[in-house]
Each structure stands twice: as C-alpha cells, then as structure tokens.
Amino acid sequence: MINMSLSRQAAFAPANTADIADALLKETGLRIEVDRRRGRAAALNPAGRFEKREHESFDDGWQTLETLEPFKTDVQVEKPRAIITRNESPDIPFDRSINPYRGCEHGCIYCFARPTHDYMGLSAGLDFETKLFAKPDAARLLERELSKPGYKVKPIAIGTNTDPYQPIEKEWRIMRQILEVLDKANHPVSIVTKSALIMRDIDILSSMAARGLVKVALSVTTMDRKLARLMEPRAATPARRLEAIRALNEAGVPVGMMIAPVIPALNDHEIERILDAGAAAGVQSANYILLRLPLEVSPLFRDWLLRHYPDRYRHVMSLIRSMRGGKDYDAEFGKRMKGAGPYAWQISRRFELAAKRLGISRGRSLQLNTDLFVPPSGQGVQLSLL
Template sequence: MTELSQIRQGALAPANTADVAEAMMSATGLRIDIDRRRGRGAGINMSGRFEPRSRETFDDGWESLEDLPPFKTEVQVEKPRTVITRNESPDISFDRSINPYRGCEHGCIYCFARPTHAYMGLSAGLDFEAKLFAKPDAPRLLERELARQDYKVRPIAIGTNTDPYQPIEKEWRIMRQILEVLRDANHPVMIVTKSAMVTRDIDILAPMAEKGLVRVGISVTTLDRKLARTMEPRASTPSKRLEAIRMLAEAGIPAGVLVSPIIPALNDHEIERVLEGARTAGATEASYVLLRLPLEVSPLFRDWLLRNYPDRYRHVMSLIRSMRGGKDYDAEFGKRMKGAGPYAWQIGRRFDLAVKRLGFNPTRRQLRDDLFVPPLGTGVQLSLL
C-alpha cells in the first residue's frame, strides 16, 4: 500500500488537514525520484521562497523522468567582502562566527540552515545539499579583519550554520587555512562538527589547546547507524564521531558532545546512551538542542518522516507541536532551542540528570583572549604611520 493510499484509507493519519494536503502533494508530484537523489537527505526540491515562480518536475509525455540526471555535488566560488558574521541573539553564547561554505553536503534533513539557500535563489531541499558555495578568500579576509585597529577579541564560532568539515573540505581545505590564521594570531575559536575529519587538524588544534584557545564540540544525534544514514546521509557514522572525540581528548583538546537535535519519538530514547558513549570516549562537556523546523525545513522534514517512518508520523509531529505552542516551530528567544511544555521539561530533566550522573560540565573553561597578536600577513593593509 502506498503512503498516499494509507492516507486516503485512514491507515496513516497526519496530525491535521494541512499535513494531509502536503503529504498527498509530496507523494504524487513534488517528490524527486530516488535514483536521482540517492545518498541525499531531502526528497523534494521546492522553489526558494523568494522566487516569483515555483518549479515542479513532472512527466509531460514527451520525455521520461528517468532521463533526468542525478543530483551531483557542484561547488561554486563565493567572494564575500567580509568573513566574520556578527549576531546579537540573546540565547547563544557567541557573538561572531565564520562559515567557510554555504550549503552542506552532509544532507542532514533537519538542518536549520537550509532556508539560507533561498537567498541564493536556490531550494532549501536538494539544492542545499548539492549546489554548494566555497569561500577560498576566507583566510585572507579573516587575516585582514583581525588586523583592524578597532578589532576586539572574542571567541569565533565555526560550524554553527553549515559544517566546516563537510566532504568538500578534503579538496578545498579552507577550514584548515582559517585555523592556521587563528593559530598564528593566538585567537580563541569554538568548533562544532559532525565529521571525524576534524582529527586531520589535530596538529594545529593541540598546540592551540595548550594555550587555552580552542574547544571542539562533536554533534552526535543517534548511535543507530541506520537512522543516522537515513537522517544524515553523508556525515560521519556515529562510531566515527565517538572515535573523533577520543582522539581529540587524547591529544589534550577539550572535546564536548552536542546531542542535537533531539527528536521526540525518534531519537529521544537515546539521550542517556549517547551521553554515556561520549563520556567514555573522553568528552567533558555536553549540551543539547531540540529539533527546530523553521520555514522550509518543516515540509522537508515532514516529507522525510512520511517516507521513512510513516507509522510514527502523527505521533512525532504531535509531540513536536506540543513543545512549540501548537506549531511546527516557535522562534521565540529562550524557547527555540529547548521548547516548552511538559514533554520539553521531561527531556531537559532527563538530560540534566544524565549529565550530572556522568560528571559532565564540572567547570566550563573560558577560552583565553589575552594572547591575541594581530596578524601581519599578505592580506593585511599596513599602516602609513
């Protein structure tokens, strides 16, 4: 029985009428053939929300959809004027970040950064995973910005939007060059990644750690390899991420685990197991984020959930909405990361008890900012004085 038939016959009952309409659309017209999107997270590629026209792939009887090429990873060069992004969000711990890439080949279906691809006239769906942008000038621009006389040192966060260690980093090596600039300037940095590739740069990170300049967080969503492959198709396997934590810790690099996102009725039963595995590997800090479904992420996630876990669709979405004021997402500061309501409280309480039992977060280390030395490299304009 197809998903559409299940919906029509009542065997599969999404939470409300809007879900029924969207599920029926994705099951009939908007979903991309599996052979074209093999190895990708998203199943649809709807037009960006700023586009004046929407696009839909359908068979018009002249040529078969089977003749369309599969989605292949394409990388374009982006030339920004600056590389440090500032923010004033009251519920995050940093005020600046760097994103070496736009879009992410990991293809995590829940990625809250997906809607940013609309600013490029592209889809938050498959385009976000396949049409990527690299910023090879980022190290030079960073060098120039750090050399400004009015620059004030604060830790820079990397990996907060798209992963700096996604597969294309193997070829472009932009993240490594950025770390070299930060190392030479004794600048503090916080890194978040789902990739074991971070261990490639231990030779840079270990000396920085000795000076108290770096902290690395590894995001571990699940220990279920099958779920991870479906939900995060091109990210490192859970075992590889735990191994990365172990290698970082053994090299003296402060390593933490980010249990993110927690998805009710899908991976929330694993909270304690993930924390135990990370603690055994050597992680000393732990935090979590509840699933966030802003803008286009909501239909993408719902389509994914319907394709892969149709029997859980209604239950998962009902619990999500119970923590988001009856909506798929509530962007209110203070609530967007953790949610609200009894189920959100239960998740937070379980997490806190496990963290306390396992000895996480004894004293959070503050990265040093008193060792900073402004760079004098090729990307820096020298003073005329």
Template sequence: MDDIPDFLANEPIPDMALARGHAQHFSAVDQRVRRGRAATSNPDGRFEKQARETFHDGWDIDEDLPPIKTDVQVERAKSIISRNDSPDIPFERSINPYRGCEHGCIYCFARPSHGFMGLSSGLDFETKLFAKPDAPRQLTRELSKPGYHAKTLAIGTNTDPYQPIEKKWRIMRQILEVLSAANHPVAITTKSALILRDLDLLSAMAEKRLVKVAISVTTLDRKLSRSMEPRAATPPRRLEVIRQLKEASIPVGISVAPVIPVLTDHEIERILDSGKAAGATEASYILLRLPLEVAPLFKDWLLENHPERYRHVMSLIRSMRGGKDYDAEFGKRMKGSGPYAWQIARRFDMAAKRLGLAKRGIALRDDLFVSPGFGGTQLNLF
C-alpha cells in the same frame, strides 16, 4: 483524500503532499537521482517569483538517470566574521567557510539560507555549494583592524566547516592557521572525522587554551543516521573522533543535536554515556527546529521513511512549539516549552550530572591575541 492511511486520518497533511496509498511530495525527485541525499524534493526558493512543478507525462520509459553531483561555486565575501546579539546564543561572532552543506542533514535549520542565493532549501542546499577561498585573507584583514578585540569565534554553528568538500578546498585549515598565529580563541562544532586532519594545529592551540570542539551526535542508530544525515560520519566514527581529540589533549564535548521526539529522544542517556566513555567532558543539546522551508522538507522525509510515526512525531513537536511546527521566540526555539520539553531537559540534566559532564566547560583565553598587523609582518606605510 480517501486513500490516506488510517494513521494519518486526523493529522493534517502538508499542502505539497499527495495521498495515494501513502503521502508523497508532488515534486519529489526520482530516488535514483537523489541517492545519498536526504531531501526528497527541490522546491523553489521562497523569494522566487515563479514556481515549478514536476508531473508525470504519461510515458512509462525507464530512463537511466545519473545521480545528482555536488557542484561548488566560489563566493567572494566582503567580510568573513558574522556578528549576532541573540540572547539565547552563547557566542557573538562566527565564521562560515561554506554556504550549503554536503552532509545533507534533513533537519538542518540553515537550509532556508539558500533562498538568499535564489536556490532551493531542498536538494540544492546539499548539492549546490559555495566555498569562500578568500576567507583566510579576509579574516587576517579583519583581525588586523585597529581596535579589534578578540572574543571566541564559533565555527560550525551554521554549516559544517569539515563537510566533504573541505578535503579539497582546505579553507578551514587555512582559517585555523590564521587564528593559531594570532592566538585567537575558537570553538568548533562538527560531525565530521575530517577534523582529525588538523590535530597538529588544534593541539598547539589547546596548549594555550585557545580551542575547544563539540562533536554533534544525533543518534547511535547507523541506519537512521544514514537516512537523515547521509554524508556525515557514522555515529561510531564520531565517538572515535571524540576519543582521539581527548588523547590529543584537546577539550571536547558532545552535542546531542537535534533531539527529535520519537525518533531519537529515547537515546539521550545512551548518547551521553557513549560520549563520556569516549572522553567528552562537556555536553549540550538542542531540540529539533523546523523554521520556514525546513518543516515541509522534514515532513516529506518523515512520510517517506517513517510514515507510521508521522502523527506521533508531529504531535509531540507541536506540543513543544505552542501548537505550531516551530516557535522562533528567543529562549524557546532551542529547548521548546511544555511538559514534554521539560521532561527532555530534566533527563538531559540528570544524565549529564550523573556523568560529570559540564554544560559550559572551559573558558577560552582571549588575552593572548596578537593582531596579524603587529605580529612580525611589515606595517603599512600609510
């Protein structure tokens, strides 16, 4: 450990990192292979019985390695509406058209979900994706069940429904068509400009107060954004999406998520100012979350891209997480605790108040719902 730089001397290095001039993941994937990806490695899933480790075999042969391509498989889900009763989440129902996300945000708290598929939360999460083409049909069936009562469906709270593969699969578009026909309320979160493709459906739903959108803006720094969320829309493009949604009379807010100490927390006011200028009417924020495998993945990315800030970033994160990388306690996991977390909350609240940005925004209507089974379609005989 003598080769670790001085600035890391008092900071515990992740078990999976080596020190040779700088810290590096022992199973780091060649940079040429992972061009356009955020994760630096592809560790085995936490449920796997065996673990693999890459190593140098001593041959210095310069191989022409092709970049990892995105692979999409079909997932036949038994149901499409997920339900939760978490006290710190403002929705009870959600839909995920896709599993995994090509945007590849290194900080994504959904990465560990790939472990349930026997895959890695690293590069697998960004490249081995699952599409649910049956989602619109499943949604129609679930909305048609006797006794179903409409409540706002949240889409984009786990993986982005408008990630690049949606351009081909169009599952989100079909889901919106089902919801629009049933007059069902929906709240969408995305960091993609592809949502503008569906302005026709969104505008029609907005007229009935059935939809609102939140555009996630992590940073206004294009270089930083490219590094940690490589396949998402650029920050200026996301602001332009807010402007176009506003012009189409679609309620739109800005989500400063996640707030990352040292790297992005100094931008809170600028992001809110820019969002307001573009047309946002409400705002929210979430503190960086590092559950399970996300913590070592984020640390490796930080060590590779911002090694001089590693100790400072991790020190502040732990100061807001009770001395740990993450605290999953309800009420704390989204906002953190301690003086620095309080300061972030106060800065956000003061800026939002100054700009007239609401925390919750408009309430969507759920009294217009018409079950697909009674909306002009033929009823079942039995």
C-alpha cells in the same frame, strides 16, 4: 502552485498518512525520483520563498524524465567582502562566527540552515545538499579583519551554520587555512562538527589547546547507524564521531558533545545512551538542542518522516507541536532551542540527570584565553599609516 501558510501547516491534521502525503506534495512539489537523489536526505526541491515562479518535472508520456541526470555535488566559488559574521542573539553564547561554506553536503534533513539557500535563488531541499559555495579567500579576509585597529578579541564560533568539515573540505582545505591564521594570531575559536575529518587538524588544534585557545564539540544525534544514514546521509557514522572525540581528548583538546537535534519519539530515547558513549570516549561537556523546523525545513522534514517512519508521523509531530505552542516552530528567544511544556521539561531533566551522573558539565563552562592575541601582519593585511 499555492503554498500553505505556516499557521495552516501547523493546524493541518488529515485522517491518514496517505492524505498527509498528498497534502505535502501539493504544498511543496513532486518528489524527485529515487535514482536521481540517491544518497541524499531530501526528496523535494521546492522553489525558495523569494522566487516568483516554481517549476515541476512531470512525465509527459515521452520518457523525458529518464533523461534527467542525478543530483551531483557542484561547488561554486563565493567571494564575500567580509568573513566574520556578527549576531546579537540572546540564545547563543557567541557574538561572531565564520562559515567557510554555504550549503552542506552532509544533507541533514533537519538542518535549520537550509532556508539560507533561498538568498542564492536556490532551494532549501536538494539544492542545499548539492549546490554548494566555497569561500577560498576566507583566510585572507580573516587576516585583514583581525588586523583592523580596535578589533576586540572574543572567541569565533565555526560550524554553527554549515559544517566546516563537510566532505568538500578534503579538497578545498579552507577550514585548515582559517585555523592556521587563528593559530598564528593566538585567537580563540570554538568548533562544532559532525565529521571525523577534524582529526586531520589535530596538530593545529592540540597546539592551540595548550594555550587555551580552542574547544571542540562533536554533534552526535543517534547511536543507530540506520537512523543516522537516513537522517544525515553524508555525515560520519556515530562510531567515527566517537573515534574523533577520543582522538581529540587524547591529544589534549577540550572536547564536548552536542545532541542536536533531539527529536521526540525518534531519538530522544537515546539521550542517556549517547551521553554514556560520549563519557567513555572522553567528553568533558555536553549540551542539546531541540529540533527546530523554521520555514522550508518543516515540510522537508515532514516529507522525510512520512517516507521513512510513516507509523510515527502523527506522534512525532504531535509532540513537537506540544513543545512549540501548537506550531511546527516557535522562534521566540528563550524557547526556540529547548521548547516549552511538560515534554520539553522532561527532556531537559533527563539530560541534566544523565550528565550529572556521568560527571559531564553543561557545554558553556570552559572559558577560552583572549589575552594572547597578536594582530596579523602578513601579506594582504592593511598597513598602518603611522
């Protein structure tokens, strides 16, 4: 199988949707049968970019495909040596984060974290949604790292890669254990999620909020239940996310909203409606991120768009490329989150005017308290020799 380069993908524009679909399937492999991927967003499971071989299932006339089992959620234990990840990106307002899980059962088709599964020898497609990794030692590792001499306190961001409140959190409870460590140490944290499961931890979050240690943002991408179901099949419904915003606000937890991503000609017309709903639920701040299609995310998203909105395919992709310098994605710092050009400016201006009308601030205004930190001293923490 020959993989098309990203530059060729960007320039590729066949005459009709059938030609586009054929080209995508040649590029990424055959679509998985509907019965095997029911409840999932991706229909492809191409090999990762680091793999030397790619395998395809095909019907050899002996009904062998009928014996293949549906994709089920499988969770493996990952044992990292450290849990806090550092970054120096100028595009994001934090320099450290925690990811309790690798992969995400929410299965959002546009998720920019999908390519990280390549590092595990797995696919950014259906594997990302079904073959998950949990880090049950996260709380213990966090205690150890926070107790190191010379540790400098800054807010830790959680939910920036995969969702800490995805469905498997109900059983594994890793996120709650992390919060318990942060709460005890008076350590500030910011959380982004699409899940109403965050309401389970309101007891901890409200206690931390009283000390200025936490802020939360719910990601609401659409108010259309059908679109949400197709685009984010196992995430909470829009109504449930608004319910979570309301509950957090009533509990005294500073809560904001993320419209992430904004997809031109698909959900960008809802910007004002989403902000209106958020304001009614009690959001205090809001922000947005333009759709990002790095690496394998581009063919996965384009295939999804062809399956569900074939009449909009050319228009959506044309607008995306108009904001990305003619490409599916531009990774340049300063541009990758918001895009460039007239259409990107229009989205930014609409968001700004709607937020101002509703009295909602842009998402980075609240400063968390870093003065109360007390290094952990519990079991498993490295003791001083002094």
